[in-house]
Amino acid sequence: MTSGWAFIALYVAVLIGAAIPLGRFIARVLEGERTVLHPVLGWLERALYRVSGVDPEAPMGWAAYAKTLLALGVVSVAIVFAVLLLQGSLPLNPDQLPGVEWTSALNTAVSFVTNTNWQGYAGETTMSHFSQMVALGVQNFVSAAVGIAVMAALARGLRQRQADDLGNAWADIVRGTVYVLLPLSLVLAVALVANGVPQTFSPTVEARLLQPTQDADGAEVTAQRIPLGPVASQVAIKQLGTNGGGFYNTNSAHPLENPNGVSNALQCLAILLIPAALCVTFGELVRDRRQGGALLTAMALLFVLFLVPTVVSEQAGSPALAAAGLTGQGNWEGKEARFGIEASALWATATTAASNGSVNAMHDSLTPLGGFFPLVLMQLGEVVFGGVGSGLYGMIVFAVVAVFVAGLMVGRTPEYLGKKVEAFDMKMASIAVLVPSALALVGLAVAIFAGQARPSMSNPGAHGFSQLLYNYSSMAANNGSAFAGFSANVPFHNLSGAVIMGIARYGVIVAILALAGSLACKKVTPPGAGTLPTHTPLFVGLLCAVVLTIGALTFVPALALGPLAEHFQPVAAEVAR
Amino acid sequence: MNTLLQSLRATLALTVVCGVLYPLTVMGVAQVAFPRQAAGSLIVTDGQAMGSELVGQPFSDPRYLWGRPSGTSPSPYNAAASSGRNLGPTNPALTEALAAQATALREAAADPALPIPALLVTASGSGLDPHVSPEAAAVQVPRIAAARGLDEGQVREAVARATTPPALGLLGEPVVNVLQVNLALDATGAGR
Numbered sequence: 203m204t205s206g207w208a209f210i211a212l213y214v215a216v217l218i219g220a221a222i223p224l225g226r227f228i229a230r231v232l233e234g235e236r237t238v239l240h241p242v243l244g245w246l247e248r249a250l251y252r253v254s255g256v257d258p259e260a261p262m263g264w265a266a267y268a269k270t271l272l273a274l275g276v277v278s279v280a281i282v283f284a285v286l287l288l289q290g291s292l293p294l295n296p297d298q299l300p301g302v303e304w305t306s307a308l309n310t311a312v313s314f315v316t317n318t319n320w321q322g323y324a325g326e327t328t329m330s331h332f333s334q335m336v337a338l339g340v341q342n343f344v345s346a347a348v349g350i351a352v353m354a355a356l357a358r359g360l361r362q363r364q365a366d367d368l369g370n371a372w373a374d375i376v377r378g379t380v381y382v383l384l385p386l387s388l389v390l391a392v393a394l395v396a397n398g399v400p401q402t403f404s405p406t407v408e409a410r411l412l413q414p415t416q417d418a419d420g421a422e423v424t425a426q427r428i429p430l431g432p433v434a435s436q437v438a439i440k441q442l443g444t445n446g447g448g449f450y451n452t453n454s455a456h457p458l459e460n461p462n463g464v465s466n467a468l469q470c471l472a473i474l475l476i477p478a479a480l481c482v483t484f485g486e487l488v489r490d491r492r493q494g495g496a497l498l499t500a501m502a503l504l505f506v507l508f509l510v511p512t513v514v515s516e517q518a519g520s521p522a523l524a525a526a527g528l529t530g531q532g533n534w535e536g537k538e539a540r541f542g543i544e545a546s547a548l549w550a551t552a553t554t555a556a557s558n559g560s561v562n563a564m565h566d567s568l569t570p571l572g573g574f575f576p577l578v579l580m581q582l583g584e585v586v587f588g589g590v591g592s593g594l595y596g597m598i599v600f601a602v603v604a605v606f607v608a609g610l611m612v613g614r615t616p617e618y619l620g621k622k623v624e625a626f627d628m629k630m631a632s633i634a635v636l637v638p639s640a641l642a643l644v645g646l647a648v649a650i651f652a653g654q655a656r657p658s659m660s661n662p663g664a665h666g667f668s669q670l671l672y673n674y675s676s677m678a679a680n681n682g683s684a685f686a687g688f689s690a691n692v693p694f695h696n697l698s699g700a701v702i703m704g705i706a707r708y709g710v711i712v713a714i715l716a717l718a719g720s721l722a723c724k725k726v727t728p729p730g731a732g733t734l735p736t737h738t739p740l741f742v743g744l745l746c747a748v749v750l751t752i753g754a755l756t757f758v759p760a761l762a763l764g765p766l767a768e769h770f771q772p773v774a775a776e777v778a779r
Numbered sequence: 780m781n782t783l784l785q786s787l788r789a790t791l792a793l794t795v796v797c798g799v800l801y802p803l804t805v806m807g808v809a810q811v812a813f814p815r816q817a818a819g820s821l822i823v824t825d826g827q828a829m830g831s832e833l834v835g836q837p838f839s840d841p842r843y844l845w846g847r848p849s850g851t852s853p854s855p856y857n858a859a860a861s862s863g864r865n866l867g868p869t870n871p872a873l874t875e876a877l878a879a880q881a882t883a884l885r886e887a888a889a890d891p892a893l894p895i896p897a898l899l900v901t902a903s904g905s906g907l908d909p910h911v912s913p914e915a916a917a918v919q920v921p922r923i924a925a926a927r928g929l930d931e932g933q934v935r936e937a938v939a940r941a942t943t944p945p946a947l948g949l950l951g952e953p954v955v956n957v958l959q960v961n962l963a964l965d966a967t968g969a970g971r
Contacts, residue, residue: 209949246796254789270782277786281794327860336798343797344790372789379793384801391805392812398833401802401809401817406859409821409828412961415837417854427859428831430819434809435802452861455904457833458819462943463951520868523897526877531897535873536863538903539847539910542952564863564904567873665867687865768869 206544210513213467213548217474218502224475225482225494231381232354232374232487239381250376258373263366264719267355268712270371271348275315275708278341282311285337286329295330296405297429302328305696312700314338316707317345317589319440319447319559319682320699322691326429326450331403338447339436343387346443346476347378349591352711353480356595357487359718360619364725368718382476383443391438393468398461399434406430433459441472444589446559446682454549454562455538466541466549466562473552473560477587478502480594488619492737497597500745504586505555508575513547515571521772536567547572554579557589559682566661566669566685570769573685577672577765580679582753583638589680592707595714597745599634601736602627602717604748608734617733620726630717637709639756641702642678646670646760654694660687664771668764675757678706822962829962834858835909836958841887841926842970844911844919844938846957847899848880851906864902877901888922910954913942927970937963 286307351374450456485494546563554576609616659666809817849855850864866873941959
């Protein structure tokens, strides 16, 4: 238990320590400066521009930037959808898996392109090696690079003086992929193989069971079929790109996807590494390191605020364990022996703080409060580190809202980084904040009224509602983790999910780019006596308060019906007795 | 239209780089540097795969060390369909399942007062957990020794050999590999 807390402290220290140099490096990459990697990878960058027929120097206004990302999104969905439907006739399919059912294929295509990586299917029995690598793996890179690009565009909008140039979308995507995502993934993937994650084109291996067992019908089972594949390369980028879509059904809880404490620490670090680094990148891009530092501090504070009670709640054990007379040993249900309680609770917090969505334990079996905090982290809009790029642009929107709130209090026109925040900017910021929340709650309500909720719930009482709430919150936040007992792979949830994930990602991106475009055209006002400095502890506190308030106002009623009701159930029973 | 065409070309180019070159590079390094791990850490005896040291197997015979309950279907430790039990923390079905496994352990040990580690009656996240904690192994030692007619010390030694401490003392928990213990026990030839 002590070593669990020591691990958590080490984790946070290493995360912040690694984020600072990496963030500065990413800033140089996005600025098009030469780095140590350019002699090795420069040719690849240039080749990608040439083959794509794009001019990386051409300036783009916000509309052109948005149009490029939307076009790329549409093309990507089409390609992934087609590959999944046709995988039965494509190569690298040693287990001869058939094409994916169309609603599941569409859901999965949108899911991976939007960096959600919600998975209604079980990877090992659904996806061929070709689909994993060529369809899903590629989107793990591209969707993360798109997030970095949008963040860079917003930073340039804040830096720009009375011009509408936000940079070039192709250059941002290609540079983020070539110099940041690929090298980090390569290093992580090899480290994972060293720890036991497979990387092979072998078909499923059939092993003899030492002691034969029986299946549900009483028939004897003497063999174990172990699916293998190019797992390590997939897992590395799914962690680094805040994608989270696992090779196996149980994601990083699977012992072949995450074999030991070392692989677990590396993967868990990879969840938050780039999102944390991008705060530093932002400070560099707007030429004021203190601004990035303030955002990083706010994120770290909120993270710890949610992490500690999650860990404590899991250490305390669950009501079901207590009822079976097993107290004081922690909530082991759904957790792996090799990781332990604390590292599992840390992962649950990190994966929902970031929009990663990979899991190393089953969230459905977390304690009511252990599930509550990750759920709220998603509902806050994935701004506590958040997705690669998307977390930071979400947090910057909250910073804009925070200066607006502060401006209202003293009756001055609010400004952020010298740019006046006016009506149009607030409209875009509001859209970016409200769209995901609205999608989660409306989607949830529609599912209930359409009679599609109950049949998919696998647990009774308030927990059943938590399952539904968690799953719609996850899709609307582009997270992708699940209360996995919920039967999500049915046409209704597949199709409604595809719509929700698509709008949540691109609705927000377009609003952010419009905001960036509007800010770019404004002149920079020098700070005056009435300016609220945005790098002080006061502002960090205000920012955290705004994030928590908006999140709480939106979701408390729904939370009260799910995890909170479940938490207080045993307490109420105790009082009644 | 031009943007769509550029997007198509860019996606195909990125597919070659991220979807083909990248995984193949990892595969090349993996096959040379870590061929055993890359192939799934299989345990092979006389050309027959006996399992993977990273994938648990079901055990319910008193002569074997038991792993944790498994939530996979249709049979436990079905590696082709990893799954947790996904029972909620207040679900009465979970309480029943925990109690049933505790009873099974106590009956097999013929010891109604056997202390039950929570880890040993809860299902893992993957349903394929290859490990138990050293405590969860220790409570089973007397039963295994009796069933096989072995010295408790011999069983404890087999457990100790399959125990891995956490790296740096911090990363993860100490664990006992269940399949390795059972293969070692069978290799003694006792009680087969």
